Amino acid sequence: xxxxxxxxxxxxxxxxxxxxxxxxxxxxxxxxxxxxxxxxxxxxxxxxxxxxxxxxxxxxxxxxxxxxxxxxxxxxxxxxxxxxxxxxxxxxxxxxxxxxxxxxxxxxxxxxxxxxxxxxxxxxxxxxxxxxxxxxxxxxxxxxxxxxxxxxxxxxxxxxxxxxxxxxxxxxxxxxxxxxxxxxxxxxxxxxxxx
Numbered sequence: 123x124x125x126x127x128x129x130x131x132x133x134x135x136x137x138x139x140x141x142x143x144x145x146x147x148x149x150x151x152x153x154x155x156x157x158x159x160x161x162x163x164x165x166x167x168x169x170x171x172x173x174x175x176x177x178x179x180x181x182x183x184x185x186x187x188x189x190x191x192x193x194x195x196x197x198x199x200x201x202x203x204x205x206x207x208x209x210x211x212x213x214x215x216x217x218x219x220x221x222x223x224x225x226x227x228x229x230x231x232x233x234x235x236x237x238x239x240x241x242x243x244x245x246x247x248x249x250x251x252x253x254x255x256x257x258x259x260x261x262x263x264x265x266x267x268x269x270x271x272x273x274x275x276x277x278x279x280x281x282x283x284x285x286x287x288x289x290x291x292x293x294x295x296x297x298x299x300x301x302x303x304x305x306x307x308x309x310x311x312x313x314x315x316x317x
Contacts, residue, residue: 198267
């Protein structure tokens with residue numbers, strides 16, 4: 123499968139799955155398209171976030187004089203469990219002081235995104251006790267989801283207030299340790315070290 127075509131083998135596999143779930147039932151093209159609509163919505167939302175919202179964040183960081191690397195400019199940010207990339211690392215992956223994740227959501231996907239972003243923050247902050255975690259959000263997040271994420275991220279800021287986030291990060295990088303709100307102790311050790 124690709125973004126605009128389904129290969130013959132993938133089509134056969136898809137037909138097998140549909141026949142296993144609902145034997146003998148014919149699926150109309152419109153039904154199939156309707157069932158993948160949420161996936162397409164997520165893809166578009168991710169692209170909007172990456173292209174538009176991340177540009178807004180980059181401009182705010184530039185205006186505040188904050189040095190950073192974008193996700194495409196570095197290999198990974200090391201964590202307790204895995205090494206992956208944040209949308210922004212400040213100032214760089216070798217000596218990170220802060221990271222920023224940017225996410226546009228809908229109420230339908232908010233809890234899924236929250237779990238993903240919170241685990242990434244725990245992973246990175248668990249490795250580096252002095253790492254500032256900032257989440258820039260857009261879209262209709264649920265208040266419950268945002269409340270839960272405030273227990274992991276130091277700051278959750280709506281995109282229309284991104285300049286405030288840039289100022290907080292600038293102050294933190296310059297030594298204002300009062301900006302760090304959460305310390306996360308997250309380590310993994312073998313249960314039986316002799317094994």
